[in-house]
Amino acid sequence: MNQMIQENIQKIKATLPSNVLLLAVSKTKPNEDILQAYACGCRDFGENKVQEMTAKYEQLPKDIRWHLIGHLQTNKVKYIAPFVSLIHSVDSLNLLQIINKEAQKCNRVIPCLLQFHIATEETKFGLSLDEAEEILKSQEFLQLKNVEIRGVMGMASCTDDEIQVRNEFKQLKSIFDVLHTKYFPTQSFKEISMGMSGDYPIAVEEGSTIVRVGSSIFGERKYTSD
Numbered sequence: 774m775n776q777m778i779q780e781n782i783q784k785i786k787a788t789l790p791s792n793v794l795l796l797a798v799s800k801t802k803p804n805e806d807i808l809q810a811y812a813c814g815c816r817d818f819g820e821n822k823v824q825e826m827t828a829k830y831e832q833l834p835k836d837i838r839w840h841l842i843g844h845l846q847t848n849k850v851k852y853i854a855p856f857v858s859l860i861h862s863v864d865s866l867n868l869l870q871i872i873n874k875e876a877q878k879c880n881r882v883i884p885c886l887l888q889f890h891i892a893t894e895e896t897k898f899g900l901s902l903d904e905a906e907e908i909l910k911s912q913e914f915l916q917l918k919n920v921e922i923r924g925v926m927g928m929a930s931c932t933d934d935e936i937q938v939r940n941e942f943k944q945l946k947s948i949f950d951v952l953h954t955k956y957f958p959t960q961s962f963k964e965i966s967m968g969m970s971g972d973y974p975i976a977v978e979e980g981s982t983i984v985r986v987g988s989s990i991f992g993e994r995k996y997t998s999d
């Protein structure tokens with residue numbers, strides 16, 4: 774019984790406004806840890822690997838909402854299409870088309886976020902605003918009926934410079950505002966997935982609606998893959 778997980782969740786939740794979702798990032802962590810968080814009321818869990826998420830989905834309670842937060846290869850979409858709750862990491866039209874196709878086979882509409890590149894590091898995935906607008910204006914996009922774009926996602930630079938991190942979150946918020954006004958003037962376009970263990974308080978101040986917190990809940994990961 775890992776008492777720390779429950780204490781960590783309670784501490785973090787106490788600092789979050791009620792409209793901000795705490796997404797517990799459980800990648801690399803065992804089912805026992807996830808069940809601890811579940812016992813504390815968490816129902817939203819984030820994973821970055823399709824195989825790991827699928828295995829956990831099969832083994833754990835069915836009212837868990839699984840969020841895919843890592844880079845998604847098109848050939849793996851089919852494994853998560855039946856059950857994934859939200860895909861945070863959509864960064865191409867091709868990927869959206871495959872998600873749409875697999876969602877159609879499952880007779881469902883899959884909620885997605887567009888991932889933006891806001892950090893200075895080159896290694897992080899994500900679109901620019903121009904690239905996103907090109908997708909959203911295209912005929913191909915307008916034909917997709919089995920995906921629903923719910924908002925945006927981004928990762929700030931890995932730096933101690935709080936001003937830089939804050940500016941990157943502001944940038945994502947302004948991208949959200951542009952897309953909301955120009956392409957999705959709907960209630961369901963409302964999510965800004967930003968903030969991790971090291972920077973979620975800043976992200977919340979800048980308008981985050983989903984914080985993706987792993988190590989501050991479950992402890993350091995032994996193997997990081999990103």
Ligand SMILES: *Cc1c(COP(=O)(O)O)cnc(C)c1O
Nearest residue numbers: 798821842969970985986987988
């Ligand atoms: C691992 C991961 C997180 C959580 O990171 P922590 O620093 O452990 O909170 C959040 N978002 C993404 C995309 C991740 O891959």
